[in-house]
Amino acid sequence: MTLxxxxxxxxxEFIRIRKTWAPQWESIxxxxxxxxxxxxxxxxxxxxHNYLEDKVKEFIYLAMNVSSTHMFAPGVSLHLKLALDFGATGDELMEVLQLASSVGIHGANVGGRVLTEVLTEQGxxxxxxxxDQRCARLKAAFMAFQGHWDLSWDTLVALDPDFFERYVRFAEVPWKKGPLEPKVKELVxxxxxxxxxxxxxxxxxxxxRSAIRYGATQVEIMEMLEIVSVVGIHGALIGGSMLEEALGARARH
Structure with a gap:
């Protein structure tokens, strides 16, 4: 169709600024x-503004798109390619995927606290x-690569230290061998x-807090927030093409 x-x-202008174009944008x-x-x-x-280098921006876009709370496959494919175009390596991108995979633990963080509250309510x-010694060792192991501790972890390690221990081993992988600098990991x-x-x-x-400790600035953190704040456009990307198809089908009938 002629534009x-x-x-x-x-x-x-979109291609000039964003360095890319995808078929999903055509309908909009x-x-x-x-x-x-x-x-x-x-x-x-x-x-x-360009406070973050281009490939780091793409790491953030990739993490947002691949997260288990979103999983927007067109965005994953697009930002993997762009990150490679901007010089990212396969190891760096694999690390972003590994970091993103840890988000599932928040179900246990929140759920463990709620479970404790419900059990207490029910008597x-x-x-x-x-x-206590084992719990202290697990806390120390977590702190060794994360550098911080939240009260929600206290509940989780106390309810099931076996599960928490295996989570630590899972989550520490990108911190032990990943090529990304700690500041970038924390921004992701x-x-x-x-x-x-x-x-x-x-x-x-x-x-x-950890990103700041590793040297991130206010403007870098704000730029990361600006990037993730446009995630809502994916609704229009998916819905726009479906709407155009539905209108076309109705016109043909």
């Missing part, structure tokens, strides 16, 4: 190009591990927690 002069202008461009332009101007801010004795983890699809406030605070 109008205005539609083509917006598409060209055709149906409401000024809406797409307004999104472009919003999403362009981090690319105009049921909460069985906690009594091996913070991005996952801060995305509207997750919004895990304890994690946001913990990873912001």
């Amino acid at each position: 109008t002069a205005r539609q083509q202008e917006i598409k060209d 461009l055709r149906m409401d190009c000024e809406y797409l332009n307004s999104y472009l101007q919003l999403s362009a801010v981090p690319f105009k 049921v004795t909460v069985n906690r591990d009594q091996d 983890l913070c991005a996952i927690d801060a995305a509207a699809t997750h919004l895990y406030e304890p994690g946001i605070k913990a990873h912001m």
Whole structure:
């Protein structure tokens, strides 16, 4: 379908600023190009400020898209390619995927606390591990690579130290051998927690503190938040093409 002069202008500007284009944008461009332009101007801010290098921006986009709370496959494919174009290595990208995979533990973080509250409400004795030395060792092992501790971990390690121990071994993998600098790891983890699809406030605070400790600045953290804050556009990306198809089908009948 031929684009109008205005539609083509917006598409060209999108490619110039974002260094990419995907078929999913075509439906929005055709149906409401000024809406797409307004999104472009919003999403362009981090690319105009450029406090984070391009491949780090793509790590953040990738983590947001691949997170178990979102799993937007077109975005995963797109940002993997862009990250490679910007010089990322396979090992770096694998590490981003590993970091993103740890988000599932938040079900146990929140659920463990709720379980304790419910058992107490029902008058049921909460069985906690009594091996204080083991719990202290597990806490120390966690702190060795995370550098922080949240009260939600106290509940989890006390309820099932076996599970917590295996989680530590799982989550520490990218910290033991991953090539990304600690600041970048923390920005990636913070991005996952801060995305509207997750919004895990304890994690946001913990990873912001750690990112700052590793040298992240206010503007770098804010740029990360600006990147994850555009996740809502994926609804229009998916729905726009479906709407265009539905309108086309109705017109044919």
